[in-house]
Structures are given as structure tokens and as C-alpha cells.
Amino acid sequence: MTQQNFFQLLNLSVDPPEEDAKIIKAAIKKKQTAWSRFRNHPTKGIQAKRFLDLIPEIRKVMLDPVLRKEEARKAKRQQHVKDELKASEIDRHLAIYFTKGRVTDDEIKKLQTLHSVEVETILRRVIQKEKELASIPSSVPGTAKNSGTLEEKLVAIDKSLGIQMRKGYITNEEISSLAETYSISQDEIINRTTYPVRENNNPTDIEPKTIDKTIEKVINRNLKLLEKSSLYEFLDLPVNSGLESLKNRAEKLRAKAIAAGQKNAIVTASAELAGHCSTIFKSEKTRTAYDVSKALADLDALNTDIAAAEMEGVIRAEYFEALHKTATELGMGADEACSYIEAYCLDKNWVLKSKQKRRRQVRLYATAAASVFIVIAGTILMFQMLKHNRLKNEYQSVLAHVKNQTQLEKKRDLLSAYLDTHDQGKFTDKAEKKFERIQIKIKKRNAIDKRDYEKALKQATGFHEEKAYEKAGVIYKKYLKNHPQGHHVDAFKQKIAVIPGLIDDRDFQNLTLISPQDFEKRITAYNTYLTNHPEGKYRDQTEKMISDMSRDYYRYIARKIKINEKEKNWEECIRLCDSYLTFYKESDRAVDIEGERYFFQKQLDNSQLLEGLMQMASRVGRNNVKARQVYLDYLSANPDSPIKYEVKREIAKLDKRRSKYR
Amino acid sequence: MSEQATKIFGIDLGTAYSSIAHVDEHGKAQVIPNSDNQRVTPSVVFFDEGEIVVGDVAKENSKLYPNEVVSFVKRAMGEADFAFEYNGESFRAEEISSYIIKKVVQDAEQALNEKITDIVITCPAYFGINEREATQKTGEIAGYNVRQIINEPTAAAIAYGATQSDDPRIVLVYDLGGGTFDITMIEILPDSIEVICTGGDHNLGGKDWDDRIVAHLAQEFQNITGTDMDILEDADTCQDLQIAAEKAKKILGQRTKTPVVITHGGERVKVELTREKFEELTESLVERTIAFTHEMLEKAKEKGYSIFDEIILVGGATRMPQISSRISKDFSVTPKIFDPDEAVAKGAAIYGSKLSLNDELIKRIAKKTNIEIKEDSGVVEQAKVIELTPKKIVDEAVQEVAQVTGYSLPAVEESMRAIKDVTSKSFGVVVKNVGKQEEVYNLIQKNSHVPIDVTKQFFTGAELQETVLIRIMENDVYDQVVPLNHATEIGTAVLTLPPGLPKESPVQIFFKMNVEGRLQITAMESTESRTVEAAIKTRSVVQGEQLEEAKERCQSLVVY
Structure with missing residues (x-):
């Protein structure tokens, strides 16, 4: 874990480094007081605890000249790194502004506020950027995405998949696009994710569920303390790990953290995160919500860039191009990047001036002109068109039939039949492409089917071994729900059919144990x-x-009743009677038990009555006379009470006590 | 109680609330209300210009003077570097807690019109040596004789056992207080209460539930007002929200929703908090308690205890419906909420009364049998004496004690019921294994019954070794051998060896732990029988001059 620099933590001067021991001690004391105040703060408590844990180390380092010198050197290095990070963030925003060739004063002011730095810092970066731009050639050829090592490609693919997850699913088209871009098979890409896969994007979809923002912040706070970026990193497991592996690893980490035996902030943060893993990874639904939240958070940098690009409610066209490039580099498709930026601006009521918009207008005019030309030329081409229309109608008829089919194989067969009976031409080319796409979909579907089937079978087998047949049934049903036309539907239906019998066997077996x-x-x-x-x-x-077992049970009940009766535990006696009568109400001995129950109920009523009296008497404090009067008043009002002897006994006790203290 | 028998009061020193109880003349444990006629006192301390105010008034003032008020100080017990600064003076957690003890005791003295000198204080089962020592010091700073520190779940089981029949049963005590969580398996027998296994986390309690609500409210404020500002940076707003959060949590125990108003920087925002949302925000906290419970049950199985009869819920935080429902779901048993606010204090009072009556019994037995019994003999030695004494003499002594003290015979007999607890931590020493790697060898393993004496022989590692450095370590691991980074050093000693010893000369180490979980370590080399005693380095706990200053400050203060 990267150690916090103590000079920075204590807000002491680094250049030149503070040497006065008195000042250093005062600074430690000041921070100790501040951190102690925050020790139980609802959101800052854990960090305050972390800093308090560091105090012995802080004293050791900062009050030793040699160690302090080294710490000051580290502080300078860390400050340098921090400055470079800040500079690169500022540069990223300057790059947007420089697309128009210069930076305005308002933009400099904006960056100053956004990054909380002095205006001179921004100006220095502007000058630096101008120098860089003057020396860089006008166009820099981009590197093809499909170059780079396999590991680099997989990292980029994972990043893209993560970004796509903000919808709550990925589409077959996106998988194909990734496969094409990185020259990797679609199966490989499917294997890298557990995200739900859909046919198409559906613009009418409800926004996917995310985890509660408060929980997200709590998780991130603890992750930050442990220098991790996600729960997957905390668990040291890949993003496509199964739920069971994630939960098991979380439990192991929790036990390991607690076993550390130290009551410090790191242990607390680890235990908290393990707790969150148990709830987040308890089902695919909650896991998906977390993945969506994470994906949205990954877009924070892009959102900051969009905010930086906005000036007086408007985003210039050049800025839009730069933002578009950033979005595609993050893994979005071209159209998707456009839609995302447009939606963001719409939400904030910002006007987006886009070259793509202008291009669309130009295309509209061009299309209109072409239509006019076609109308004029239409008469000449009418005969060709009649033939063309006939072919087209046939093609469209096939398409309509294909659309009506729910099964991909049937769609494929229809297209295959069409291709067999028509000569090569424009529509057969289209049909062929459609045929290939369907083939790909079938292949993909089968791959997903196979993956889900194997996963389900493995899980269900485990449950069968544990005799958790109900859970196995849930697994089978889930597969059937997701793959109603799947290859293994019959196999699983058979397995579901035998489950009630297995449960029956198991439950009866348990009785004998x-x-x-x-x-x-x-x-x-x-x-x-x-x-x-x-x-x-x-x-x-x-x-x-x-x-x-009627006789044995009666004997058992009788024995227990005897013990409890001796102890005057009337409630337990009643419960035992009820327990026997529930199962053996018609037996010979039921009458006896009913009789006893009646007796015990009476005893209970009497004892509760006496208890109530005794409580009343004790409430009057240590005054025996008043307590005595409570009992006497009761006897006077209830001369024939069933508990009169017990009440008289209590009076006698009080009298005895009184005489002792006289 | 007679003049000879000293009455011992039980104090539940809680993270959020504290209370004091005694056993009355009828032999029943009763909580004594404070000066506001409340049975629990908020563990909140307000430094008000030279005066110390504890309780509801302090809690109310926390809204106006957040920087002069300390809450949840129990979480900082045993932390060397926690220091609350007021008017240029620095206060440790032990001293601040002593004001709470002083307040509850003062109020009890006023209510009963009698002087209190001896107390038993409870602490979470999961407290280590440092925290227990700190709790002991808290009572001493307040000016009282701390007869014993006992575990909260054990105290709750004692209180529970006193209200039930003598049927043997195995009970799980699920104790979720304001700041700590303990899960303990206890066997209640007619003549003893025996702890089997314990687990827990002393950084997990009702306060964490409150904190989630506070974080949620701050987030809702941002969502509704459209600001990015963190309103919790403001001490007044933060304090306000903490009080509102606690109130909302309690209401949601009865109702399914409640409104909360947030006021900050001239803005007033109303948020409706539902029980569903609250349970969603805090689900991971419940998960942690369930994980501890499963872990503890696994360990209990290893000790031969695979079933239990009931689960009792203790601690105010167990009133949350999600706790009962989750326990019912996971363990197929409906838990019983048992006197959540008072069980611990009452159990401590019963235990205190037991100590007092036992003292009287032992005195009379010693007189009748002419056996010399040490004045500072512990409950275990006393129990042994009673066991070995002829029944007739014991019965006579019991009668005498009952007559003199005014307690009933059954109450005096009940005091002879043995209480057997376990240690919640493992304790060992640092050794080098065959690969010359340092590791910890546990002499006392977690969940061993106390008191316990263990002796283990080790060997020197070098020729002509002159000294042996003994590092005593505390950890949370059940295993005999533990990696060094899994343990915390709590004490050291240096044993000087005779000259000329060969390699692998034997050195014996003795670990002795008493019923309170306090540890004594002795080391002895076999050649000349030189010994050394290790001091437990309670650096984290106030001691020496600081302790005396704190005592003096407390004595001279009136706590309101």
C-alpha cells in the first residue's frame, strides 16, 4: 500500500523541509486533535482512524532527522507526480480548446475553477501546449486497434465491454464489432463476459438499475483506502468470474482480515467491503446493477470533458469532434458516442453544434435532388423498373415470411430456399448477407446456449451432491427461461420432473436420522x-x-411434566400438554392430559396473580407497612381467593423482616 | 444488604447508552433510573466551560456545540492516539468514559440514598487486553473499586438464566449494541453458565446503521438541490443528521416510512425514508453479523456443539425488524428479543451480587473450618473451596448469609452457580521455525475456557546465547501457529541467561489467564531457574502520571 507522505499529511513545508521539532510536534498534535474529532464521523471516520493509526509511525519518522530527510525527498517526488497528473488532466481539456486553434480568457478562467489551481498554472500549460502543437506534424496516423499484444487487446476489449455495460446488457452487434475491430473470435469475447446478451439495442428500454448512490460511495471510500478500483480488484478475480467464486473469495478475505487481529482502519475497510461483496454478488441482478454503476462511473472523465467544453451553454462543433474521439477511444461505437454526448447536453440544456449535424442536412438536400432526377428518368426506365419491382416484391415477401418466423433455423431455411431459386442479383446479394448474419446469430446463440448449459449443469450437479434439489430446480428453470428453444431443453425438463421424488426421498431419509x-x-x-x-x-x-411412538411420547411428556410441575413451571407444563394433544387428541390418554392442562392453567393464573401483587408491593419501595397494606387490601376485597394462603405467607415474611430491623 | 456485605453494582458501559443496575432485597435485578427518570443514559459527554454534562442534555447540546461534545467514545477505548482536546487540555477515551460512569453512579446514589463503592463493568466479549485494561482504568479514574470486568453476552446470559427454568439449554446470544457486535454460544445448566464459543467485531454496531442513513440523507440533499457540496463537512449539520438518523432508525422499527428534514445553508429539504430503502442501505452490515455467526457455529461444532435451543437478541439495535427476519431465515429459528436495553446491566448486577454473597459465604466457611483463604482469591478458587467443604457446613453458611443480608435462601444458593467464560483472543509468543522464519506460537487459543494455565517449553536458537527476547502477541486466529503479520504485540520481556549455555537449551514459558481475561506471563530457563515476568505493554491505556492526573481531575469534577 502506498504510504501517505507525512509532510503532506501534516501540511508542513517541503521545500525547504520543516526542521523545527517544536513546529513538527505542534503539527502532529493539531492533526491528532482533528482526526480524533472525526474518529466517529459518518463518512470520514474510517479515514480519520487510518490517520490516527499512522501517528506512531509519523512520530518515528518526523522526529528523526535522517528519516525525516528521506520523507521530505519522497514528498517532493510525490508532489511532482501529483503535479504531472494534474497537468495531464489540464492538458486533456486544453486539447479540446485548441481544436479551434487558440484558448480564450474565459476558457482559462473555467479551467482554473474546474481544477482548483492558480491561473498561472493554466497559463504555463497553455504555453507548453502551444509549443507541442507547433512541433507536432498536422496529422498523426492512428494505430490500428488490432495491433498490439493479445493481452493489450484483451484489456481494451474488457474496457469496452465495461463501458457497454452501462445499458445493462451488450448486443450481438457490439460483440461482432469488437471481434472485427480486434481480430478476436466472438466466442472468446462472449467468454470474457457474464453480461446479458441481446439481439439489439432498444431505445425504449427503461434505464438499467444501478446500486444506490450512497452504497456506491461507501464502497468507493473503502476501495480508495485499500487502493483498489473495483470490488473485482479487491477480490483479485476477473470481471467474468462466477457468483459462487466471488462470494467464496469475499468470505475468505473477510476471515483473513479479521484474523489479522489488529483493530485498524484497513481491517475495518476490508471487512466492510467483504460484506458488500456478499450482498452485491448474491444474484445476477444485483451484480448487474453494480456493473452498470461501475460503467457509468468510468464515464466520469468523459463527462468532465464535456463540462469543460461547454461555454455559456454552447459546445462548439470542433469540441464535439474532440469529445467524440475521446468517447470512441473509451470503447463506444461512433453512433453511440454521438448519441451519448447529445443526450448529456440535452440533459444539461446545452446546445451542441455538430459538424455531423451539418453533414446530415447536406445529405438531405442531395437526396431531394436525386429524387427529382429519378422522377424525370423514371418514365424511361419504367420497364426495367417493372422487372425490378417484381424481384423486389418476391424478395420482400421472403423477408416478411422470415420476419414472421421466431426460430432462426426456419429463417435460415427460408432464405436458403430463396437463394436456390433466384439468379444472382441485387436482392440475392442482400438475401445472402442476411443469410450469413443469421448463420452467425445461430452460431452465437448456440455458443451462449452451450455456455449457459454447461454452467447450469455444473451448478446443478453440485446442488444434487449436496441434496439441495430445490436449488437445482431453480437452475434448470432459469436455463429453460433463457433458452426456451435451447438444445438441452428436454434434458433439463426430465431432470425437473424427477426433483419432487428426490425431495420426497431426502426428506423421509432425514426423518430416520x-x-x-x-x-x-x-x-x-x-x-x-x-x-x-x-x-x-x-x-x-x-x-x-x-x-x-404414541406410548413413548406420552411417557416422555409425563416425565417432563413431572419435572416442571415440581419447579412450578406452569407455562412449560401447559406447552407440553398442548404438544401431546396436537398429535394424539383421540388417544386414550388424551383425557388425562386435558385434565392436567386445566389444572396447570389454573396454577398459572394463580401464580401470575400473586406475582402481580408482589410487584405492586415492591413498587412502594422499602416501606414494609405500605407493602403489607397492599396484601391486606387484596385479602379484604377477595376473602375467598385461591391464593389467600400465599398472600398470608407474604404478609408473614414482611412481619418477620420488620421485627428483625426493630 | 448488611453493613458487612459490600453491595456491588453492575454497569453496562455502552457505546451509545449506559445503565446501572443492582439486585434488590427481593433478589431481583433492577435497573436504577437516572436523574431524568430514564433507565438508560446516553453515553454522550458535553464539556461546558469547566463543567461536565453527561446524558440527554449533552446529546441535545451536541447540535449547538458539536465541537464540545464527544459521542461513541467506547470505540476509541484502548487507542493510544485518540485525544479529545478542550480548552488546551487533552482527554483520553478512558477519562471521558469515566465521566459517564460517574454520572450513572451519582444518579443511582441519589435514587437509592446509599453510597456506591464497588462496581462490575461489562465490555464486549471481543475486546482484547488493551481494551479491557482501558475499561478497568475507566472505573478507577471515576473513583470506584472495579471488582471485575465481565463480557456483555455472558452478563446477558446470566440475566436470561435467572428468568428461566433450570432446564439445561444451549443459547446463542446475538448482542448488537451501539458500537459492537458479539455472538456467543452459552450453555445454561442448573448449576453453571458456561460459554462455549464467541466471535464478533468491535467495530460493528447500531452506529454503522445510523451512518448509512446520514450518508443517504446527504446524497439526497445533493440530488434534490442539484449541488455537489458535501453538507457533512459542516459540523452542525453533521451532528443534526446523526441525531435525526438515530431517530429515523428507531421509527422504522415500528413504521414502514418516516420523513426527515435536512436544513443546511438556508435550504430546507424533506426526505422520506422508507424501511425498504433503509434495509437496502444496511444489508451488507447484517451480512457481516450473519457471517460471524456462521463462523462461530463452525467453531462450536469442532468443540462438539452442533445444535442450539434458542437465539436471544440483546442490545438496542436488535429491535430492527431486518435482524429478526434474517436470523429466522438463516437459522430456521425465531429469535427472542430479551430485554435489549437492560439485560446486560442486570446480568452484571447479578454477577456483582454473586461476588458479594460469595465473599460472605467464604468468610463464614473459613471461620467454621479454620481454613486460611486469601483475601484476593478469585471466584474459581472460591468455587473450589465451596465444592470441597462438607455440605452441612455450606448449608449453615448459606443460612447465615441469607439471614444477615436479607436475601432469600434461593437467591444465596443461586449465587453459587458457576460462571465459566472463554477468551475471545489467542495469545502466544514469537518463535523461529525450522526454516528460521518468525511466527507466533499460540499457547492460549481463542475460545479456551478461563482461567487457564499453560506451560510450553521452547529452546534457545544459538550457542552461548545471553538473553531471550520474549514477545507476547495477541491475535484472532484459532490455529496453534500463526503468521507474524496476523498478530499484535502486547508485551515484551528479556530473560537473561546464565553464561555458557549450549544451543537448544530449554526455556519454559508460563501463560496464566484469569477469569477477566488478564494475562500473566513468566519465563524460566532450566539451568539456574532464572525467571522473568513479562509486562503487558498497555501503551494504549492511560497509566502512570497521566492516570493520576485523570483521577484527580475526575474527583474534583461534578458531573451533571
């Missing part, structure tokens, strides 16, 4: 089996087991 001496557990378990399996195979057997 209960200790014979544990009567209450046995009777409850038998009853539960009958309730859960009204048509169960072992119903008769279970009923016989209940009937067979």
Missing part, C-alpha cells in the same frame, strides 16, 4: 413431512411412525 430420544424433534419433523408431502411416497410409513 433424528435421534430416537429426541421425541419433540421427531414428532415435529414427522408432521412437517406430512404437511410438505401430502401425496408423498412415505406418507403411510410416517403416519405409522407417529402412531407407534
